[in-house]
Amino acid sequence: MKAFYAGMRGWLLQRATALYLLGFVICFSLRGLLTPPASFEAWRAWMLSPGPRLATLLFFVAVALHAWIGLRDIALDYVKPFALRLAVLAAVAGGLAATLGWAALTLSS
Amino acid sequence: MSRDPASGMAAGSRPRRPVFLQPLQIELPVTATVSFGHRVSGLLLALALPFLAWVLALSLRDPAGYGRVLAGLHSLPARLVLVLLAWALAHHCAAGVRHLLFDAGIGTTLPVARGSAWAVHAFALAVAALVAGGLW
Secondary structure, three states: OHHHHHHHHHHHHHHHHHHHHHHHHHHHHHHHHHOOOOOHHHHHHHHOOHHHHHHHHHHHHHHHHHHHHHHHHHHHHHOOOHHHHHHHHHHHHHHHHHHHHHHHHHHHO | OOEOOOOOOEOOOOOOOOOOOOOOOOOOOHHHHHHHHHHHHHHHHHHHHHHHHHHHHHHHHOHHHHHHHHHHHOOHHHHHHHHHHHHHHHHHHHHHHHHHHHHOOOOOOHHHHHHHHHHHHHHHHHHHHHHHHHHO
């Protein structure tokens, strides 16, 4: 059973995060197009208000998971030598984790 | 382990089959170019993520940082990158929605799948053209 769900989990996570990312991209694009921030103060006040702040934090969590699954699939398809594959996967995981951490620090300050 | 250079298979593990891997001579159907575009756009968007975190941090830090982001995004190289990323985002979203519909069993016949594949390419190019128009 566990082996059956092993591939299913990534597949499901990729789609669940895709739905959130799609909604986020549509909402934030519309907001940015319809009422672009007029100044630094307006931008900061809006971005750090609870709704956008939480939504953006969730976006970075979702996009890190989504990108991990996608980049992992690409690496497994094209990078065959074991050591190089391990290095690429480690770099991808490290880069995504660092990006997520940076965004979380920005949004929690 | 010795490998067959053409197929990459371990020698002797499979019967030898004819292999024709000449990407420039193979006529890919539009569904295949959408599939490849989904990968390429996803990779581009993933590469842009650290820059997104950087832009977010800089724009929220102080008025000077906010000004630097605005000025930086209006530079010529940044505008070219933004158009490319707009294409990637539009293509990735449209092809992703197409995939989700396939998962739900919608549009899986070949004529419909070909049509939606053309629609994905057209939508992505249209969004890129609109963003380019807005930036210039």
